[in-house]
Each structure stands twice: as C-alpha cells, then as structure tokens.
C-alpha cells in the first residue's frame with residue numbers, strides 16, 4: 271500500500287524546481303496531482319510533467335493560475351474539486367525572490383514578493399479548508415525558508431514573507447486542529463533550483479557552503495521527501511511545526 275493511495279493533492283508552482291519534485295514524489299506514493307504554474311514560458315514544462323505523472327497511474331492536471339490572486343485561487347480550487355472530487359493535501363510552494371538591499375528596494379518589489387509568497391498562502395488555504403472541513407481531514411504544507419528564520423542581508427522582503435508563513439502556519443494549526451486538519455511548514459536551506467542558480471557562481475556560493483555542516487546544497491527531491499512525510503499519516507501527530515531541511519545550516 272502506498273503512503274498516499276487515492277488522496278488528492280494540489281501543489282502550487284510545480285512546473286519546475288522544488289514544486290515539480292514534490293508533485294512527482296506525491297504521485298509516486300499514489301496521490302492524484304493538481305498543480306499550478308503562472309508563466310507562459312512554463313506551459314511546455316507543465317505539460318511534460320502532467321504526462322510524466324499520468325504514467326505513474328494517477329490523475330494529473332496542470333492549471334495556469336496566479337497564486338497571488340485571491341479570485342484566481344477560488345476559481346482554481348473549484349475547478350480542482352470538479353475535476354478531482356476532493357482536496358486532501360495542499361502544498362503552498364509557489365514563491366519568488368526579488369533580492370535588493372532595503373535602501374534600493376521599491377514598494378512594488380516589496381508588494382510583489384509579499385503577494386506571491388505570503389498572500390498566496392492565505393489565498394489557497396482559505397479555499398482548501400472548505401472541502402477539508404467537510405472531509406474532517408487534511409494536510410496543508412507551506413514552503414517557508416531558512417531565510418525566514420535567520421534573515422539575510424539583501425533579502426528583507428523574502429525573509430519577511432517566509433517568516434509570515436511561519437506565523438500563519440502556527441495559527442492555522444491552532445484554528446483547525448480540532449477539525450483534524452494539520453498545517454505545517456518546511457524551511458529549506460539552499461536547494462539547487464533556478465531560484466538559487468547564483469550559488470554556483472563564485473564567492474557567494476562558497477560562503478554559504480562553509481556554513482552548511484553537510485557540506486553541500488540540497489536537492490529538490492530532499493524537500494519533496496520532507497513534504498511527503500508531512501502529507502502522509504507518518505506525521506499524523508505533527509501540526510504547527512516548522513521542519514528545517516537545510517543541511518544543518520547554522521541558524
């Protein structure tokens with residue numbers, strides 16, 4: 271028996287990077303997968319991933335939906351419920367960074383990061399708790415970051431958005447624990463994806479590597495493994511927690 275046999279999961283921002291690894295990992299364990307992307311340039315990748323997931327013998331559908339837009343999330347969740355019949359697991363993974371020192375940061379850059387990273391988690395959670403409350407069960411997993419715990423020069427908006435996710439996660443766990451809905455966050459360290467391509471370029475990457483006891487950057491699949499744990503009954507007594515998957519990065 272697979273860990274997520276017959277469950278329905280929705281994963282935001284999953285055409286590439288950590289989200290794609292999560293979608294595949296949950297599907298390998300028997301979950302049907304609805305996933306989103308936002309850029310036209312990711313449409314082909316989303317179609318390839320949808321086909322790859324279907325080959326695992328589960329349902330899959332890619333949706334183009336802006337997680338930062340409340341109305342778009344409402345439409346998305348209604349469409350997923352029509353197509354899949356339930357939502358058991360919600361992984362709020364979509365995120366961006368617009369790094370800049372505060373001195374140079376514009377209000378528009380700040381708003382874009384907060385809307386995409388933090389408001390998106392509110393937008394999606396607000397919608398998925400309806401079917402989860404009816405089913406009296408659910409697991410919500412929010413992608414925070416080690417930067418939301420420790421801060422980082424040049425990443426104040428990103429850090430604030432990811433710290434906000436932690437406060438939101440703990441509050442939702444308190445509000446919905448009695449309904450058997452669990453809500454947890456993951457705080458990845460530095461994971462090799464498009465978002466962190468700069469780590470392979472020169473001194474900045476080396477400086478971070480020196481701070482990681484495991485001596486390497488993480489892989490998207492390693493965050494997918496942590497997500498699988500929180501999505502499944504393996505974590506049935508875990509809620510309101512933040513799991514750092516960061517190679518022991520000194521915080």
Ligand code: NAP
Pocket residue numbers: 282283284285286287288289306307308309310312335336337338363364365366386413414415416457458459460461462463464465466
């Ligand atoms: P990535 O490779 O840049 O992928 C980001 C994904 O988010 C893409 O699929 C993108 O969609 C999607 N996305 C962005 N804005 C969106 C929106 N408004 N609506 C829907 N989807 C949107 O990033 P990643 O490294 O996989 O990061 C995934 C998550 O992990 C993010 O929340 C990030 O903050 C977090 N994280 C990453 C690291 C790391 O080291 N990589 C560390 C800690 C936390 P498109 O493909 O359509 O552009």
